[in-house]
Amino acid sequence: MELTFNLPEDNEDFPWNRKEVEAFKEFLINKRLRCRTDDIFILGILRARKFNRERAYKLISNYYSSRRKYPAIFNNLNPSSLEKVLRLNIMQFLPKPDQHGRLIGVARGRHWNTDVANIVDVFRCAILFLDLYINYHRLQTNGLVVVVNAADISWKHIVQFTPNFIHVLITTLYDSYQMKYKEIHFINVNKYFKGVITLLLPLLPEKLRKRIHLYGSDIDSLHTYIDPKYLPKEFGGELPNFDPTESNQILRNNEEYFRDCETYWT
Numbered sequence: 310m311e312l313t314f315n316l317p318e319d320n321e322d323f324p325w326n327r328k329e330v331e332a333f334k335e336f337l338i339n340k341r342l343r344c345r346t347d348d349i350f351i352l353g354i355l356r357a358r359k360f361n362r363e364r365a366y367k368l369i370s371n372y373y374s375s376r377r378k379y380p381a382i383f384n385n386l387n388p389s390s391l392e393k394v395l396r397l398n399i400m401q402f403l404p405k406p407d408q409h410g411r412l413i414g415v416a417r418g419r420h421w422n423t424d425v426a427n428i429v430d431v432f433r434c435a436i437l438f439l440d441l442y443i444n445y446h447r448l449q450t451n452g453l454v455v456v457v458n459a460a461d462i463s464w465k466h467i468v469q470f471t472p473n474f475i476h477v478l479i480t481t482l483y484d485s486y487q488m489k490y491k492e493i494h495f496i497n498v499n500k501y502f503k504g505v506i507t508l509l510l511p512l513l514p515e516k517l518r519k520r521i522h523l524y525g526s527d528i529d530s531l532h533t534y535i536d537p538k539y540l541p542k543e544f545g546g547e548l549p550n551f552d553p554t555e556s557n558q559i560l561r562n563n564e565e566y567f568r569d570c571e572t573y574w575t
Contacts (some may be wrong), residue, residue, distance in 0.1 A: 452489030
């Protein structure tokens with residue numbers, strides 16, 4: 310299962326034990342679990358559960374069972390099916406990590422046109438990004454930081470956060486995903502968006518709740534977590550303006566990778 314691009318990372322900075330990976334693969338064979346068994350995917354599962362074999366098995370089982378449980382989210386999950394969302398330019402992964410070596414995912418609410426894409430469409434697009442970047446040592450080891458510009462989020466966006474969708478969101482991105490969410494920041498938070506977060510927070514594990522930060526228009530506090538030199542201008546940073554063009558094209562270039570992944574849960 311090959312990808313068509315590489316992140317600038319030195320594998321020697323992210324050491325791993327091949328024997329542990331091979332032993333876990335053998336463990337999965339004995340469990341008769343149909344899943345990806347390439348090194349980087351298995352390594353991500355193990356790293357996410359600190360190489361505890363039983364916990365890693367539970368995670369990879371949940372990963373695939375959730376994808377079978379929610380076909381509306383995960384079937385036909387590929388860039389060509391989500392072209393309309395990509396063209397909205399809502400989100401991207403920044404090409405360079407922050408000062409702590411963590412990858413940064415950014416998104417902007419004002420580009421979410423609900424006449425073009427509903428919340429399931431947007432969520433599916435986010436999954437594409439995550440499913441691609443979980444293949445990199447840096448993300449597996451150092452984790453992900455998410456920054457969302459919630460400016461212009463309105464009632465037409467908020468009404469899409471139904472209790473059922475919130476349940477699916479939590480189930481798939483936290484309980485069934487090998488992602489280390491180091492911090493999640495929301496800037497330009499208005500009363501509508503704050504209402505959704507207020508509903509969401511009690512449903513999250515305490516560990517994750519403590520990593521969610523809300524800001525109004527004053528985002529200086531954000532820069533105590535992420536140095537401005539690693540952020541685009543609209544996030545108060547020193548990088549050029551938010552531009553998902555390259556990030557979106559990376560997804561498009563990996564169409565076959567996503568199609569191959571889907572064969573394990575459909």
